[in-house]
Amino acid sequence: MSADEWAVAAAEEILDRCDQLAELTCMENGIERDYLSPQMAQAYELTARWLEEGGLATHIDQAGNLVGRLEGREPGLPALVLGSHLDSVPDAGKYDGILGVVTAVSVATHLARTGKNKELPFAIEVLGFGDEEGARFGATLLGSYAFGGGWNDEWLERTDSKGVSMRQAFRDFGLDPDRVNEAARKREHYIGYLEFHIEQGPILEQRDRALSSVTSIAAASRYMVTIEGMSCHIATPYDLRHDALTAAAELISAIDAISQQAGTRANVGEISAQPGGVNVIAGKTTFSLDVRAGNDRLRDDVFDRIWARADEISTSRKVKISHTMIHTANSVQCDPFLRSCIEKGIERAENKEAFGLVSYPGHDGMAIAKLLPIAMLYVRCKGGVSHSPYESVTAADVAYGTQAFEQAVLNVAAHNLAYEKTSDDAREA
Ligand SMILES: [Zn+2]
Structure with a gap:
């Protein structure tokens, strides 16, 4: 036909x-x-x-x-x-x-x-x-x-x-x-x-x-997420580290899982780590986060779950995690x-x-x-x-x-x- x-x-x-x-x-x-x-x-x-x-x-x-x-x-x-x-x-x-x-x-x-x-x-x-x-x-x-x-x-x-x-x-x-x-x-x-x-x-x-x-047309909100730890030598034992980059890795994986489970779309497309040395534990990371959802409530639920997970990671990895909204549209x-x-x-x-x-x-x-x-x-x-x-x-x-x-x-x-x-x-x- x-x-x-x-x-x-x-x-x-x-x-x-x-x-x-x-x-x-x-x-x-x-x-x-x-x-x-x-x-x-x-x-x-x-x-x-x-x-x-x-x-x-x-x-x-x-x-x-x-x-x-x-x-x-x-x-x-x-x-x-x-x-x-x-x-x-x-x-x-x-x-x-x-x-x-x-x-x-x-x-x-x-x-x-x-x-x-x-x-x-x-x-x-x-x-x-x-x-x-x-x-x-x-x-x-x-x-x-x-x-x-x-x-x-x-x-x-x-x-x-x-x-x-x-x-x-x-x-x-x-x-x-x-x-x-x-x-x-x-x-x-x-x-x-x-x-x-x-x-x-x-x-x-x-x-x-x-x-x-x-x-x-999906709700969209964008944030910059900042994780502050402490930079130190690779020789530092794990229990004494405040590694901002492994914390970011854990949070980004969690964002992926939370969004997939909720049926929304999330992306972290941009990340930086400081000071950026191969033998230096990262003291600070910053990454972007964009979440899109079919309705506003679903988007808000996803962010609630992401920030709750961020709190857990902040405690377990001994880092400070904060976020700033840079764009939002219902x-x-x-x-x-x-x-x-x-x-x-x-x-x-x-x-x-x-x-x-x-x-x-x-x-x-x-x-x-x-x-x-x-x-x-x-x-x-x-x-x-x-x-x-x-x-x-x-x-x-x-x-x-x-x-x-x-x-x-x-x-x-x-x-x-x-x-x-x-x-x-x-x-x-
Ligand atoms: Zn177009």
């Missing part, structure tokens, strides 16, 4: 368009496209052309996001947003974010060409966010925060690696840095947000499936109704039962969720690899995804109509 004919043709076009966008890069031998950069302006020009060819009206908002709008059965209705981001990490792949925008363009175009938009009880807005990855200014989700009303003017003073302030970058892009807040949308003008994105993990591949919904639950619209779309396209996955990477939806109900559709990527030139998707999977994504939009519409009909019936009765 394969996807519908139009979706199969659309998938070829989508992959070709992702190739074209990959050419718009500031890297010599790789892909990097940054917020408010000349390459982003070129990407907007190209994507706006596709949107306009598809029958959508386009503009760039005050935060530097690309917007395409397709009216529904009458002009000016609240919009369902189909969005993702057009920026990338350094040395990126072709699909993280980009695939979601380009697929939204194709779905909106197909709705317009078939005239289905004329029956929609809402408008469609395709959003290409200018910043999700934060590669240029070190703060992430800038475009989607501005959209969702979470913009912070202090960000304007940040500078990029060449010393250009964000304030200046806005001017260079032809935008007024003092008007970014005007990009904040009003709740009554929108009904919800749907995002199509590569999985960035291997679960779909493991389950031999093309698509899934997302249940939640989980975002996907809206059950929008999620069911996506899952019914998946079932229709793939003819298999749909299921949901926790998204451990962050997404634009986190910033949008403060304003709107959100849901996401995941498509399988090869080996689960992302943020890498080796990102890969198949045309067959993208075809299923495109069909499912359009079906999700139609499912949202069908529900709205059913709801209106019920209330009319209720009124008549």
